[in-house]
Amino acid sequence: MDTIDHHIWTITHGELIARLMLSAVLGGLIGIEREWSNHAAGFRTHILVCLGSTTIMLLSVYGFSEFVDEPNVRVDPARLAAQVISGIGFLGAGAIMRNGNVIKGLTTAASVWVVAAIGLCVGAGFFTGALISTLLVLVSLFLLNKLEKRHIKDRRNRELELEMVDQAGTLGQIASLLGDHDVRIVHIKIVPGSSADHPPSVVVQLTVQVKRQQKFMEAIGRISACPNILSLTSGSLPAASSAG
Incomplete structure (x- = not known):
């Protein structure tokens, strides 16, 4: 019978705190742009979404380590993560508003969704993916938004x-x-x-x-x-x- 490596199912308190702190920072960076633009989901919302998804990912990976030796228990770290991705939609839907034939809030809804994905990356220890994703989101929200306004400001x-x-x-x-x-x-x-x-x-x-x-x-x-x-x-x- 194969032996189970318990090291991969455990995490130190220091690393746990570090991941949660990093999650709050990355979510807050994206939330700052939404807050400055006076959108429905702002600074605190993005921090909470990122922290929540990180916590769920940590729970999914490390929260059930004491059961890995049970023969009838199958540990699947991706199961709770999948529920986060499908369940975050209710927050995004709350940020979308329709006024006649004009729809507002799609960018904010997308930022909430991607912040949840970043939180899952941090919780799983996929730091490179989380950092690169955060950088690209900030480029999209800050730089591309300015370029978009500059080139279509007369086409409103x-x-x-x-x-x-x-x-x-x-x-x-x-x-x-x-x-x-x-x-x-x-x-x-x-x-x-x-x-x-x-x-x-x-x-x-x-x-x-x-x-x-x-x-x-x-x-x-x-x-x-x-x-x-x-x-x-x-x-x-x-x-x-x-x-x-």
């Missing part, structure tokens, strides 16, 4: 709300003005205006894609000058549906 979605006189041809004129300034209509919604209006009015809610900010502002100015436009408000939306 905007939300326009127009109250206009309910007259044939007015909406077509607005669409033509936007098209002349390279502004593409992504979504449109029309609701009735106040029933007390004379003449009757409608409220048009537009989601538009802007290529150049200067042209967009020129289009806003020309639309505001139209005689059938009663009011106009504008707001920005995330440049991509996976933002946040």
Whole structure:
């Protein structure tokens, strides 16, 4: 009968503390970026997720060492780790919000998920993988985020709300003005205006894609000058549906 090497199933208190501390540091580094960006899952959340997954991994590997000699017990260190990966989804789902056709929080949900994976790596002693993964996540969240904003800052979605006189041809004129300034209509919604209006009015809610900010502002100015436009408000939306 093969002898069992008990050394691989044990861990010193010092190494246990070191792994938990490293887990808190790595999770906190990623959480700092989310906290600075005012996202739902921030500094403390990422630390707790990373610590929790590390603790579960440590439990899975070393918590049942006294049972390895039992003939009817099969020790599987990956079993609890698999449950962490599938179970962390509820936190990610809580960070995702939908506003019409725009979805926010996907990046935060992904960061929570990858922090759990980093915690499992630390708990299992796979330090190289944990450190490289943390470095790549920070590069993605900090550097790539800045590059993304720099290159697509003029290609954002905007939300326009127009109250206009309910007259044939007015909406077509607005669409033509936007098209002349390279502004593409992504979504449109029309609701009735106040029933007390004379003449009757409608409220048009537009989601538009802007290529150049200067042209967009020129289009806003020309639309505001139209005689059938009663009011106009504008707001920005995330440049991509996976933002946040």
